[in-house]
Amino acid sequence: MSKxxxxxxxxxPIGGAVVxxxxxxxxxxxxxxxxxxxxxxxxxVQEARRLIYDLATVPVIDGVYYDWLKSVHAICAICGVxxxxxxxxxxxxxxxxxxxxETPPFACALNVxxxx
Amino acid sequence: MAxxxxxxxxxxxxxxxxxxxxxxxxxxxxxxxxxxxxxQGNILSKDEINDYSVEFxxxxxxxxxxxxxxxxxxxxxxxxxxxxxxxSQQIQVRGGSMEEFVRYIQFMQHVIIxxxxxxxxxxxxxxxxxxxxxxxxxxxxxxxxxxxxLEQKESTIQAQQEELRExxxxxxxxxxxVLTLPIIGTLDSSRTMIVxxxxxxxxxxxxxxxxxMDVTGVxxxxxxVSHHLVQMIRAVGLMGASAILTGIxxxxxxxxxxxxxxxxxxxxxxxxxxxxxxxxxxxxxxxVAGH
Numbered sequence: 233m234s235k236x237x238x239x240x241x242x243x244x245p246i247g248g249a250v251v252x253x254x255x256x257x258x259x260x261x262x263x264x265x266x267x268x269x270x271x272x273x274x275x276x277v278q279e280a281r282r283l284i285y286d287l288a289t290v291p292v293i294d295g296v297y298y299d300w301l302k303s304v305h306a307i308c309a310i311c312g313v314x315x316x317x318x319x320x321x322x323x324x325x326x327x328x329x330x331x332x333x334e335t336p337p338f339a340c341a342l343n344v345x346x347x348x
Numbered sequence: 349m350a351x352x353x354x355x356x357x358x359x360x361x362x363x364x365x366x367x368x369x370x371x372x373x374x375x376x377x378x379x380x381x382x383x384x385x386x387x388q389g390n391i392l393s394k395d396e397i398n399d400y401s402v403e404f405x406x407x408x409x410x411x412x413x414x415x416x417x418x419x420x421x422x423x424x425x426x427x428x429x430x431x432x433x434x435x436s437q438q439i440q441v442r443g444g445s446m447e448e449f450v451r452y453i454q455f456m457q458h459v460i461i462x463x464x465x466x467x468x469x470x471x472x473x474x475x476x477x478x479x480x481x482x483x484x485x486x487x488x489x490x491x492x493x494x495x496x497x498l499e500q501k502e503s504t505i506q507a508q509q510e511e512l513r514e515x516x517x518x519x520x521x522x523x524x525x526v527l528t529l530p531i532i533g534t535l536d537s538s539r540t541m542i543v544x545x546x547x548x549x550x551x552x553x554x555x556x557x558x559x560x561m562d563v564t565g566v567x568x569x570x571x572x573v574s575h576h577l578v579q580m581i582r583a584v585g586l587m588g589a590s591a592i593l594t595g596i597x598x599x600x601x602x603x604x605x606x607x608x609x610x611x612x613x614x615x616x617x618x619x620x621x622x623x624x625x626x627x628x629x630x631x632x633x634x635x636v637a638g639h
Contacts, residue, residue, distance in 0.1 A: 320586050322548035329544070329583035335613060342555060342588035 238270045249281035250348055251313075253304075255290060261300035268307045280313050284347040285338075288319035293328045298336075305338040314339065318347040359477040360412045362470060366463050367409055375401050377459050385452055391444040400435060404456065407431055411485070418485060428485070429492050436493045437500065446497045450490055457486045517546045525557040526627045527589075528620070532565030540576040544583055551587045558627040559584050562620045564595030574609045581614050590615070590630060594623035 240259030244252045251274070260266070275283060285304065290297070301317060308315040318341040320328075341347035357365075367374065378401045386392035392400070411424040418425060432453070439449050464470065464478060516539060522528045527550055529543070550556065561580070566573070577593070584591040593616045596604075604611070617623040628635060 317586075318588065320588070322545070322552050322587065325548055325583045325586040326544055328586055329579045332579075332582055335582065336586065340586050340588045342552070342557075346588060 238267060238274065240267070241271075243271075243274055245278050245280070246284075246344075246348070248348070249279055251275060251278055251280040251283050252344060253283055253285045255286075261297045264300055264303040268303060271304065272307050272311050275308070275311050275313050280311075282314045282316060282348075283308050284341075284344055285315060285317045286319050286344055287317055287324065288321070288343070291321065291324060293320070293324045295331060298328060298332070302337060316341050316347040318342070318344050357474065358415075359474065359481040360415055362464070362474060362478050363460070363481070364409060364412045366460070367405060367412075370463050371405060374459055374463060375405060378404070378456055381455050382452060385448050386439070386444065389444065391439055391442045403431060404428075408485075418481060420488065425485075425488075429489060432489045432493055433496050436496045440497065440500050446493070450493060453486060453490055453493065457482055513542055517543045519547055519550045521550075521554050521556070522560075522624065523627070523631075523633070525555065525631060526624070527551065527554065527556045527559045528562065528624075529559060530562045530565060530620070534568070535566065535573045535576050537572075537576065540580065544580050547580065548583055548587055551584065551589050556589050558590050558592065558630055560592045560594055560620065560623040560627055562595045562623065563593065563600070564597070564620065566595075566600065569600045569603050571607050571609060574604060574607070574611070578611065578614070581611075592617055592623045592626050594618065594620045 240256050242252075242254040242256060244254070246252050253271075283304075285301065287293070293301070305315045316339045317336075320340065339347075379397050382392070382397040382401065383394060386397060387394055407424070407428045411418065411422075411428050414422055414424055436446070436449060440446065460482060461479065464475065470478070516533075517529070519527055519529050527547070529547060531543070535543075547559065551559065561577075563569075563577070581591040581593065591614065593611070593614050595618070596616060615626065617626055
């Protein structure tokens with residue numbers, strides 16, 4: 233498995249044209265432009281069909297982070313990749329549901345296994 | 349050498365002497381009263397009353413042996429307070445009345461005071477000091493007893509509130525991966541918070557795939573309630589589970605349309621049974637009648 237490190241995130245192909253994205257501490261969700269192009273490029277090189285965005289280590293998802301997730305979803309859609317958000321903690325889901333005024337465009341799964 | 353006049357007895361000595369001289373009578377009076385109050389009400393047995401009376405007098409004498417100035421931090425004083433705390437807890441647990449118990453403590457004090465009058469040898473100053481000592485000790489004891497009573501009440505209320513919270517969120521795993529949540533009554537903000545928190549935790553804990561939320565028991569719905577419902581369904585979706593809303597009665601459906609509330613892409617079914625069928629379908633589960 234070839235691991236790719238775009239600054240602030242780990243990208244790992246986990247088989248079956250699925251790529252796992254694990255955000256790191258250095259990820260700046262306010263600067264989506266810095267990540268989207270390298271991400272799209274990586275997904276295309278890997279011929280990915282699905283991107284699993286693992287949120288297990290993200291304790292809070294505020295409006296800014298949600299917008300970032302939507303941006304990732306949008307770029308994935310353009311590349312023909314389905315994005316699934318996995319591992320949202322109950323507290324993060326609780327807080328996000330209170331701020332959302334729409335149904336998220338991306339699919340959600342309880343954990344990475346379920347998202348595969 | 350002229351003989352020094354005898355130092356007047358302190359309040360502690362007066363009380364010790366009085367208790368030593370009249371221990372049998374005081375103990376008998378206290379026991380008798382205790383039996384009238386607690387044995388008749390089946391709160392304490394005769395033996396328990398006897399033991400308590402003896403223990404009280406022992407502890408009280410031990411406290412007085414420490415001097416006229418009662419040290420509230422002393423081990424003896426702590427022991428006496430602990431004695432009443434334990435007795436108070438026992439009486440409460442057995443359904444006794446706190447008022448009666450406090451009256452019983454006051455009665456103990458009165459018995460000791462009455463004994464003082466019988467001696468008739470005390471000066472006004474000695475009497476004052478003795479009464480002040482008794483009042484100080486017994487007031488502290490009564491305050492302790494009430495503190496314990498309030499703590500016990502508070503923990504009972506907390507336990508009841510917790511029980512109510514559990515009852516108001518009866519989330520059940522009705523099938524492997526299927527949770528049901530019947531909502532009964534009103535869904536206000538604070539209740540939504542509790543229900544939602546519990547539900548999301550259960551989804552994670554039980555690795556649920558489908559949540560069937562039944563609102564048959566919701567009598568009225570307004571924009572706020574429907575907003576809360578949508579929030580809950582959205583949170584369920586964010587956890588990777590699917591929500592099915594069941595039991596929307598015709599008048600509720602009518603109210604929702606009148607309020608221009610759209611439930612969006614929320615999956616709805618008329619009854620809980622229909623909702624369960626949908627959940628099974630989602631999980632590719634077939635329920636077949638047995639022979």
